[in-house]
Amino acid sequence: MYNHYMSLLPNDDDYAAFVDGDTMFLTANYGKQISDIIEKYKDHNVGLFTCYTNRTGNAEQCYKGVISEDGEIRNHRAIALELQKTQYDQVKELTNIISGHLMVVQKKIWRDVGFFADELSDKMKTRYTKNLLAVDNRFSKRILKNNYKIYLMEGVYLMHYYRLCEGKEFRDHLGAIK
Secondary structure: OHHHHHHHOOOOOOEEEEEOOOEEEOOOOHHHHHHHHHHHHOOOOEEEEEEEEOOOOOHHHEHHHOOOOOOOHHHHHHHHHHHHHHHOOOEEEEOOOOOOOEEEEEHHHHHHHOOOOOOOOHHHHOOOOHHHHOHHHHHHHHHHHOOOEEEEEEEEEEEEOOOOOOOOOOOHHHOOOO
8 A cells, every 4th residue: 555655646756654543743734844854854865754752662753762651632732842843843863663653755765765565465464464564664674774864853743542542562453454
């Protein structure tokens, strides 16, 4: 599916933003902010952009480096507004693979590094699979291997549900992909 959507972009200079379905931006102008960041850093060998969140498997992408157990949306909105105000267009380079709660990728980079490895075999579709979860990991690994940079947008924050009530190890929602 990732590859299908990337192929729909008309120009190699266009960007796509992939977000997990259990995420939420909490500022009104996050789109303009991301566009401003792309414009500012477009000549910095960018492979992809990501952002801070409250819950993800990669501590580097978690706000303050830890998974938050806070389910109060107002608290997360306050974080998003504060980061946007104080770090609007600042980025930090990440040197390891990322979790893909947000991946902003340019079409020409997608072509250069070899697309997303998101097509699953029939065998994989009938059982739980870490391969589905690892699409972001494998893609970001190829970004780094091809000497592109991964930048965390320090002023962009989104709230990620990421199994808040069920627990981080919950995997039932990943079974039997149709």
